Amino acid sequence: MRQITDTILMVRPVAFRMNEQTAVNNYFQKQLEGEDINALATKEFDEFVEKLRSVGVNVIVVDDREKDNTPDSIFPNNWVSFHENGNVGLFPMFAENRRKERRMEYFAKLEEAGFKIANIVDYTAAEEDDLFLEGTGSLLLDRVNQKAYCAISPRADEELLIEFCEDFEFTPVIFNAYQSVGDKRLPIYHTNVMMCLGEEFAVICLDTIDNKSEKKNVIKHLKDDGKEIISISEKQMHEFAGNMLQVQGAEGKKYLVMSARAHRSLTKDQIASIEKHCEILSSEIQTIETCGGGSARCMMAEVFLPKAN
Template identity: 70%
Template sequence: MKQITNTILMIRPVAFRMNEETAINNYFQKNIDGEVDAITKKAQEEFDAFVSKLQNVGVNVVVIDDLKENNTPDSIFPNNWVSFHENGNVALYPMFAKNRRRERREDILATLEEKGFTIKNIVDYTEAEEEEVYLEGTGSLLLDRANEKAYCALSARADEQLLIEFCEEFEYMPIIFTANQTVNGERKAIYHTNVMMCLAEDFAVICLDTIDDKKQRKAVVKSLQDDNKEIITISEEQMHEFAGNMLQVEGAFQKKFLVMSERAHQSLTTDQVAKIEKHCEILSSDLHTIETLGGGSARCMMAEVFLPKED
């Protein structure tokens, strides 16, 4: 199976703001004073510039507008409610915040089908919300599609049993651990795996300092080494600059790019940049407003589309 794709689904914001429902366990979110309209305009400018950069290098970006009437401030992060797979499967995920559940839209799937993508089967985990059990897509699940492994840092938004159910259904081996960050002097679970770790074809960018349990840390390192991935470590401080929230994509002529925010890019050391650039080029974009209010960065904004396509 392919690890990276050249097609990305992105949702353009229409009423962007800090989501009060997610702020309770997303410690990356910070408020910015300002009117919703002004903040939305800034977020849209960042979004459009980011999309342009991706398209300019040949990434196929499917842009869909958010619906204002849905009142979904986090719709800009579609990778949490849906994942698309090479066998034509689509998974729909249970979301922790009630106002995020409205982000799931059938018309988005219909649009992909209109564009020639084949959806064979929808695997729907959303009923778990009734039990207050959550697994937030490729925010929670870091899929090593090529080696059929799913890395997952357990949290209020990533349930172990549901992870195992997903792995059985999609034939992945679960690599389970807990990742923490320091919040007011206390170690608390990081809300999504994809803010502390990024999996590319030949390397992984990871904040190993967040895995407090030494055995778990060793197991994660061994798993990556077994698959011959170069491990590029980042500090907890760099993780807070969204240096773990990156995604490798394919552009024109199968050229590879590691996509991240400008803030993440600026936080990297010369040595880390050199290690990444051995494998692929870096593509970064200014996402300051989106990152600050949303508590998610470049990777969260891109839902990878691996569905088969009719010629």
């Protein structure tokens, strides 16, 4: 099994803006006034894709369509996951206007690119019961050690997580993660804003796990699997320093992909710890982060599918 891939699916936006339906529990989102938000986001998107391609990452770009009015389509990792055995997970989404993001023609594009889809495992019926599990936003998958780290939230239901783990043969590592909003501690909407799993390391905001035994359990799993733990502060998490993804470029070279904002927030020691394992690749995506409340990792759906013979 591989933990990282050299192929990424990304969706170019056409209706990007702050999504009022997700803002109710995504405390990272903010409104930007008086700009053509979609034009700014598209420019950031295209520059980001170019940076990935320049180091040899295979980026398959698909275009959103205006008629769907999907402001968050730029974050495809929330509705789909791709696996080495050819299985695809389809996930139930909290916001109604995000459900239109699930478009089967994207799979045809992957098949045209030579990938094989064997089976689609569809959890979307859970939306009828107001139960959600938002893909690799909610699920931090250690594909090699077959563990799924998940912070329970309104967008990550525990029973659905367990069902996914049974279907895909992962062991669940369940915890609660909180962020300070005003004078309250509120659940973090997606696990992947406080945690990133690389091949040999994990970047994680342990300060968000308030329960000591849950925190110990997460640390134990990471250490048992030989991961170096690189801790970030809650302040750095708010700069999207947890929202990173390790990918593979040309000639097997590895990169940790993040936003320029996340990169700027890191200390010299944290950067040195990361660079022991791989190079850092960062891109300026300020508009996307501010309005979307998601960052670099959310924009990349990793493709692990087998190649068709």
